[in-house]
Amino acid sequence: MRSVALYAIALVALLAVAFVAYLAKPPVTQKPELNTSRERTTDKGLYAVSIAPDGAEVKQGELHSWIVSVKTAEGKPVSDAVITVDGGMPEHNHGLPTAPEVTENLGDGRYRVEGVKFSMSGWWELRFDISSPAGQDKVTFNLVL
């Protein structure tokens, strides 16, 4: 009789431990659906921006370049933009491991950004701050490696 009661208590305790362990488990990597589109409109709607890797596919840990194309909301190429680049990993609270820059205005609203590196796999943001006579605006791209 007594041993059965003890057994039951032990079982309840075990289940409780298992339940707490279950709660404490890190959230399974079910990220909310990220918009990973490579064509986006800037925050205030001034520019339509698209990005594409310059050449080979992007590899973790390797320096590489992107081509950024900037158009007005009406679809006219913006060939006199000043662009700064920033980014990081929102989930890990850190910035980019390098300081990428626009190194070339390729004309026709296209710009080469060199010096990008993603030092680990996961969700990265690339942010562009764009200024031209049309105004200043920002856009963020999500990339998942």
Next chain:
Amino acid sequence: MLVLTGCGGESFTDDEKAIIASLSLSALPPLPPDPTNRYADDPAAAALGATLFFDSRMSPSGTVSCSTCHLIDRQFQDDLPLAKGVATGNRRTMPLAGVAWSPWLFWDGRRDSLWAQALTPLEDLREHAGTRAFYAHFIADSFAERYERIFGALPDLSGVPGHAGPFGTAAEQAAWAGLPAERQDEVNRVFANIGKAIAAFERSIVPEETRFDRFAAALTAGREPDDDATLTPEEIAGLKLFIGKATCSTCHTGPRLTDDSFHNTGVPPVDGLPEDLGRETGVDQVAADPFNCFGKYADSGPEACGELRFMVKDDPRLTRAFKPPSLRGAASRSPYMHSGQIETLEAVVDHYARAPASVSGETELHPLTLSERERQQLIAFLKTLTN
């Protein structure tokens, strides 16, 4: 509840399996070329470099070689908290396996190539304590033929004093300043070539396969691990913590378990040592190094210098930021951290759990809740990265 089987395969999510594969040695890319060193893959240069690495005549005192601190049978490090050459330094000797994959050298990344790195201890007054004129003469006296077969004719050193260099004693610095620019350039070139030969040798120091790698290979292939590829449930739990809740793999990432970047992790300074700002000082030093990628002794054009050109400068994140060491072999080479501040893995894990504030700059760590059991599991996993 999680059921751990012998194979362990079914207890990992697909995301976990992908991360585990990325940490395994089979994910190591081929040895990257070093366009700044034309001799990087020249076997004769590597052979000369190996000779020089172990030769204690590479110091005026005749007592210090690279291998005084980088011991071949100790993962090329010395088990000391602070390195000892002709005097005691401020930092711990770094292990060298896989170093040729690192874009930045030293704890603070103050050099950008293996050959430029090798020149630094040679002229450090606490390490080899020599001068570049001394090394040029040493090569001309002892290795002229081998040197010339690789690098071409040695310069005429008859007008060059036996000891002269920009970092030596006052007399040595004065002797260096007294040399005409062309003589200095000739000596610099021999000196740089010594570095290039040593670097060619160091490219052969590569990480070894461990039990973790065999386990990862079996997991990736979806087969039952062999006896020497099995991880215990304890080690598997540690691996899951490492890539999960404990977030170790955010910095200890990729097959060398380092992201080659720089992080402030709040490791406390050592009493009595001068202030060490880590990467904050390192960026200025590498930019000013005449042997860096942009310098005239590099065998490449500026197009090979992306890392240097696009490095992060002037950022508060750089204060007391250091390079994460590879964790391969770490379990058998205490003490830990840039000045040997932490003695045991238990204390390392405790440091990560507490995440103390940094004396300057800000730590990137956040406190972790880790039970005693979980701490032991993490340590058990780290040991699977060591043979």
